[in-house]
Amino acid sequence: xxxxxxxxxxxxxxxxxxxAAARDxxxxxxxxxxxTTTPARTLxxxxxxFAAAAAELGRFDAFGIASFGPVDLNRASPTFGxxxxxxxxxxxxTDLVTPLAQRFECPVRxxxxxxxxxxxxxxxGAGDLFGTLVYVTVxxxxxxxxxxxxxxxxxxxxxxxxxxxxxxxxxxxDFPGICPFHGDCLEGLASGPAMQxxxxxxxxxxxxxxxxxALEARYLALALVTFVCTLSPQRIIMGGGxxxxxxxxxxxxxxxxxxLNNYVRAPELLQxxxxxxxxxxxxxxxxxxxxxxxAADAVxxxxxxxxxxxx
Amino acid sequence: xxxxxxxxxxxxxxxxxxxAAARDxxxxxxxxxxxTTTPARTLxxxxxxFAAAAAELGRFDAFGIASFGPVDLNRASPTFGxxxxxxxxxxxxTDLVTPLAQRFECPVRxxxxxxxxxxxxxxxGAGDLFGTLVYVTVxxxxxxxxxxxxxxxxxxxxxxxxxxxxxxxxxxxDFPGICPFHGDCLEGLASGPAMQxxxxxxxxxxxxxxxxxALEARYLALALVTFVCTLSPQRIIMGGGxxxxxxxxxxxxxxxxxxLNNYVRAPELLQxxxxxxxxxxxxxxxxxxxxxxxAADAVxxxxxxxxxxxx
Numbered sequence: 035x036x037x038x039x040x041x042x043x044x045x046x047x048x049x050x051x052x053x054a055a056a057r058d059x060x061x062x063x064x065x066x067x068x069x070t071t072t073p074a075r076t077l078x079x080x081x082x083x084f085a086a087a088a089a090e091l092g093r094f095d096a097f098g099i100a101s102f103g104p105v106d107l108n109r110a111s112p113t114f115g116x117x118x119x120x121x122x123x124x125x126x127x128t129d130l131v132t133p134l135a136q137r138f139e140c141p142v143r144x145x146x147x148x149x150x151x152x153x154x155x156x157x158x159g160a161g162d163l164f165g166t167l168v169y170v171t172v173x174x175x176x177x178x179x180x181x182x183x184x185x186x187x188x189x190x191x192x193x194x195x196x197x198x199x200x201x202x203x204x205x206x207x208d209f210p211g212i213c214p215f216h217g218d219c220l221e222g223l224a225s226g227p228a229m230q231x232x233x234x235x236x237x238x239x240x241x242x243x244x245x246x247x248a249l250e251a252r253y254l255a256l257a258l259v260t261f262v263c264t265l266s267p268q269r270i271i272m273g274g275g276x277x278x279x280x281x282x283x284x285x286x287x288x289x290x291x292x293x294l295n296n297y298v299r300a301p302e303l304l305q306x307x308x309x310x311x312x313x314x315x316x317x318x319x320x321x322x323x324x325x326x327x328x329a330a331d332a333v334x335x336x337x338x339x340x341x342x343x344x345x
Numbered sequence: 346x347x348x349x350x351x352x353x354x355x356x357x358x359x360x361x362x363x364x365a366a367a368r369d370x371x372x373x374x375x376x377x378x379x380x381t382t383t384p385a386r387t388l389x390x391x392x393x394x395f396a397a398a399a400a401e402l403g404r405f406d407a408f409g410i411a412s413f414g415p416v417d418l419n420r421a422s423p424t425f426g427x428x429x430x431x432x433x434x435x436x437x438x439t440d441l442v443t444p445l446a447q448r449f450e451c452p453v454r455x456x457x458x459x460x461x462x463x464x465x466x467x468x469x470g471a472g473d474l475f476g477t478l479v480y481v482t483v484x485x486x487x488x489x490x491x492x493x494x495x496x497x498x499x500x501x502x503x504x505x506x507x508x509x510x511x512x513x514x515x516x517x518x519d520f521p522g523i524c525p526f527h528g529d530c531l532e533g534l535a536s537g538p539a540m541q542x543x544x545x546x547x548x549x550x551x552x553x554x555x556x557x558x559a560l561e562a563r564y565l566a567l568a569l570v571t572f573v574c575t576l577s578p579q580r581i582i583m584g585g586g587x588x589x590x591x592x593x594x595x596x597x598x599x600x601x602x603x604x605l606n607n608y609v610r611a612p613e614l615l616q617x618x619x620x621x622x623x624x625x626x627x628x629x630x631x632x633x634x635x636x637x638x639x640a641a642d643a644v645x646x647x648x649x650x651x652x653x654x655x656x
Contacts, residue, residue: 118610166498183496
């Protein structure tokens, strides 16, 4: 192809929408941050940003939206592309896809932010090698996405890995967990706000020798072992604010090996765990690049429903 | 195609190899059971059975092996098709694929028994509808396989769902679990032998009002909730000896709904759980038909490495 593609990428988050018009992953000239206020206002500002970008750069070939959840990813569903019931005021049943598809008349892919990040990380790897990978983010919440058999993982809805139950640690006393749905699921015990509730200070303020980090590593390792037993990933990528504490990685790796106890005898795990449980190769841009990876995928491997769109 | 295909199907188990030569799933005329003794003897008998079938029925188009694990499923690996380190005497590093591929000069697919059963069940469903499903067997051990994005789930190795950790139940006292690797993982707490160790009688002898069934349903439900949060399946199929107790299904379904606590708001789960957690549509033949499904898939969607085989 002689003309490079033009992609619209959106990272739709609870506090801001990061929007970019780009020709490839290294092209970040045209980017903006729009606060997440009401759906009408936020989506109007998003559309206006991309309209101005199109006036300057040309026609968009595809959009990718890496969204907070829950979101309907089933293209056959009447509510495809909508945010589902969410505690975020006003955003339940907001359609993120149709306004862009109608305005810019091109394919619009949508996925969860963590699935999109998994896709972005997988697209950087060497094809077969990273065929199955899990992307976990540990911050205000805990989310997980995956790339499996050439696509992101979805089905009934999309993964909700943060709500996996984990075995309570004796050191955790009677801390009830903070998940409003499940109390002491993974997110209830190991998200940033859970650490803050348990230790009565923000996670980032805990000193490196605080016992909170050993407990945090244990809970996250229990969850990773569950993901290994369930999904058999070739790599687990961990991002998010809490994971910016580098001491967590070696602690988590050693707990994972101890918990598996030599059961899954893969050299990638037993001998190379430093490259099995890793921070994002794309660094803090993994999330933002998720939307771009989705858009690029729509051009690279269009779905039948995208090909029949009126272009 | 005018000539119907001829498939060789093997369910390779710890006590017997069930072998069948068949033209479709309803064709079971040519079938045999070969005891699992030594690799050399068992594989010789298997090969002789299929050689006799070929003399009678014609050339095989493909073989499918649904195997006990752990087994190397990575076609790029030098040990592809081999049973990996197993406590089963003599079987570690046995190559199941090469003897058939060399003798019958056709593609040989191999997968875990539970992944193959997931494929067999998915192939019976209406395409898209059952795009993501999990197959769990609860018997002497607990195993899980999945069908995701058009293929069975594999990566680092293959899923080991039976070794997922589950939260201990207060009713379970200090029962340590029977898994030699993990003690009280799912298999350690909820397999048939775990029930027998806990209650000092075979699971099938426990009366319907025995408290063991409520505990069993609780542990299995905890695992299914993990699979829902991790894999987001559109259906979970439960087979195996322990699941032949029909009272388990309604107990498990009600625990799953209680544990999810309305978090995953999919109508298939909230309103139609009787068709979300189900026994195998293929009944007790799900395992045996797994090998057939693998062979049929090799003909329907050949891999590049299969096409370049010297035929």
